[in-house]
Amino acid sequence: MDLRTLETLRAVRSQGGVTAAAAVLHLTPSAVSQQLAGLTAEMGVPLTERVGRGLRLTPAGTALADAAVDVAVAVERARAACQGHRDSPVGTVRVSAFQSAAQLVFPRLLDAVAGWDGVTLECADEDVALADFPDLTDRFDVVVAHRPDGAADWPPGVRVVPLFREPLDVAVSPGHRLAGRAEISPEELADEAWITVREGFPVAPVLAAVAARSGAAPRIAHRINDFTVATAMVAAGHGISLLPRHTTPAFPGVRLLRLTGVPAGRRVEALLRPDRAERRVVARVVGVLTELAAEIDHRAGRGV
Amino acid sequence: MDLRTLETLRAVRSQGGVTAAAAVLHLTPSAVSQQLAGLTAEMGVPLTERVGRGLRLTPAGTALADAAVDVAVAVERARAACQGHRDSPVGTVRVSAFQSAAQLVFPRLLDAVAGWDGVTLECADEDVALADFPDLTDRFDVVVAHRPDGAADWPPGVRVVPLFREPLDVAVSPGHRLAGRAEISPEELADEAWITVREGFPVAPVLAAVAARSGAAPRIAHRINDFTVATAMVAAGHGISLLPRHTTPAFPGVRLLRLTGVPAGRRVEALLRPDRAERRVVARVVGVLTELAAEIDHRAGRGV
DNA sequence: AGGTCCATGTAGCCAGTCTGCAAGGACAGT
DNA sequence: ACTGTCCTTGCAGACTGGCTACATGGACCT
CATH class of the missing domain: 3.40.190.290 (D-Maltodextrin-Binding Protein; domain 2)
Structure with a gap:
């Protein structure tokens, strides 16, 4: 359960596939696939399912991706809270x-x-x-x-x-x-x-x-x-x-x-x-x- | 900016020191110290300050730790959202x-x-x-x-x-x-x-x-x-x-x-x-x- | 001044993760 | 029906990053 992994899941959803997500994240499809496999193992629920030669998120995967947005927002809010104690944002x-x-x-x-x-x-x-x-x-x-x-x-x-x-x-x-x-x-x-x-x-x-x-x-x-x-x-x-x-x-x-x-x-x-x-x-x-x-x-x- | 690192920061705050936090997290004080140093470098703001022979969080550190709670909540909510698609929580x-x-x-x-x-x-x-x-x-x-x-x-x-x-x-x-x-x-x-x-x-x-x-x-x-x-x-x-x-x-x-x-x-x-x-x-x-x-x-x- | 406690550096080891390549399916066109 | 292409997935290898163990440097207490 890593921030990067959650980000990957969201990319897979929004880009609609492993390869496209990998391109956005500047990774190889293999890396994305492995992250997904790891996350699935950790959750104990299938997060993706094959559809044709592509891939789609299961309801559980969608729910997790939705929740991952809130995580990302919280992280950036945390970063902002910290930067607030700095002179100016950079x-x-x-x-x-x-x-x-x-x-x-x-x-x-x-x-x-x-x-x-x-x-x-x-x-x-x-x-x-x-x-x-x-x-x-x-x-x-x-x-x-x-x-x-x-x-x-x-x-x-x-x-x-x-x-x-x-x-x-x-x-x-x-x-x-x-x-x-x-x-x-x-x-x-x-x-x-x-x-x-x-x-x-x-x-x-x-x-x-x-x-x-x-x-x-x-x-x-x-x-x-x-x-x-x-x-x-x-x-x-x-x-x-x-x-x-x-x-x-x-x-x-x-x-x-x-x-x-x-x-x-x-x-x-x-x-x-x-x-x-x-x-x-x-x-x-x-x-x-x-x-x-x-x-x-x-x-x-x-x-x- | 890692989930574990944020957890560490919170432990340092609640336990009031590197050594105590390390004990709670099952780590060595050195590891905690390094995580703190890394986080501080990433944020560009001092998060801790020496007080006596101990350590205290700066306002920026406190703000970050506060925000880190929301991150942790979001993460667990995400996990729960996923477990919700499973038969029973384990x-x-x-x-x-x-x-x-x-x-x-x-x-x-x-x-x-x-x-x-x-x-x-x-x-x-x-x-x-x-x-x-x-x-x-x-x-x-x-x-x-x-x-x-x-x-x-x-x-x-x-x-x-x-x-x-x-x-x-x-x-x-x-x-x-x-x-x-x-x-x-x-x-x-x-x-x-x-x-x-x-x-x-x-x-x-x-x-x-x-x-x-x-x-x-x-x-x-x-x-x-x-x-x-x-x-x-x-x-x-x-x-x-x-x-x-x-x-x-x-x-x-x-x-x-x-x-x-x-x-x-x-x-x-x-x-x-x-x-x-x-x-x-x-x-x-x-x-x-x-x-x-x-x-x-x-x-x-x-x-x- | 010595002892103790605490935080912080440094060297080295280990694990997790990425890349590159190969294999297995699924669709489309011939 | 078959071949070609595209996509995902698995596996071996390299590597980065984090942790442990140990040593160092302050600060408090006696």
Whole structure:
């Protein structure tokens, strides 16, 4: 019954297998398997069961993994209680963000942390499908994620810190027939060629909702995940796109038209594993993140 | 940051030193010292400080030890969550009780547990001064302790399960001038020679309270901790004593007279460390203990 | 000043755990 | 139906980490 072993069990659950868990934990599958075997022997109850060529946790294993979260939280709380008697929190914080938020946030975050002694920030851009964001919390302390309006909540077990809401606008090229307009309604977009993200990625459902208002299925010409690329393609007149108002890169000539009649936006949030959230450094970094978010919100006139 | 290391820190705090903690943990002082050094290095804060030739926890160390209790509780809760998916709780439970309770409780407890597969009960009689009972919880899962009426509560951090209250009666020999009486008031005992327990032991303050009612300081002839010995001496006419009604050994001719006008009694309670209390076997044993206690209470007509 | 007790270093041993490799199943495609 | 691939698991070997035994250095007491 070791802290590392419990951590391993949780990784096996969240990653859904020995090999994947081993990758996250920087171990070999053999080591993970042996830890599981040892833990099972100690508990006297089977914790895992084979399913196909993979592995799944039994009810007992799930119960133990759930309880292991509380253990990890208690441990980090203990660490924090100790660090509280120290001048300032220190350590390394790993932060991931999806591309557009990364561009907006990472530079300022690094600026803010530059003056903190003993604090190292490791940034990484990770843009994944909506359902895969929570899993990133195994590899990062803070995961900046986004979620379209109306999407389901994040699964329980992950701590969510709201950062800001960002409206999605319709981006058109300077030469487009609607380029002179400031606002646009979904009905006027029925025949447009769309540039949108890959299936399953966070803003896709919003386009579906907009299209539903126009009556017809949207005509999707290209699937581009990187908003910078998408913006360049819009600028060149290869289609229109639904782009976030604040984080869309300034690109000469691209016009952003406000959508009327349908709430189109996404929520940007920080995702943390509860135990990681207890670390004082992590909490401090999240604090800076929320400050930055408030700035963005404010500068944007609190969105639409 | 290991579970064993945190356990060590707690032992150092509760035992008040490296050597004592090592004894409780079945380790050498050197091992304990090294664990402390490692933990201190990891935390980056001094956790202990020298005081005289001994050792004391710093505020940071105390905070960590406090938090470590929650960790231990979470761990045992995890273990219990897992055992819940098993047919029945198993393991070894170490129980201590002071002499008279041991005599009353241990045989029946062992009877009750005899039928449980996989459960081993290790009994030990430990009669210590009032203030030392909580420390026993480091060495035993369940500590049956007693505490006179009106005594201070047990310190925080120890879990208390009430078992029963036991009135204290005045024991006299058959030839004593009061032997025919059923009740007695403190005032009538002013000139008696008392046989009582050693200073600091649980029923001592009750005698002081009784004597206070009689006006004069009690004349203490002998200090005997073992109630069986005390009873034998009372029977032989060497003094009178304040003895618990239910657990006083049946001794030919000794009369128990009820005290009037002053509440004289002791509370018998089970003391547990919070993490130990989470173990399902332990909880089950405590359950049997409380049942036995209810029987005793009932058979005694709920005391006075 | 000597004796005793306590905490703390140091050397060496031992155990637990990880890596690397091999084997056994299970699914998918030919 | 068979082969190939993927995943988990078992086994031998290396290694890191922790513990014991012993020695050292203070602090209290007589």
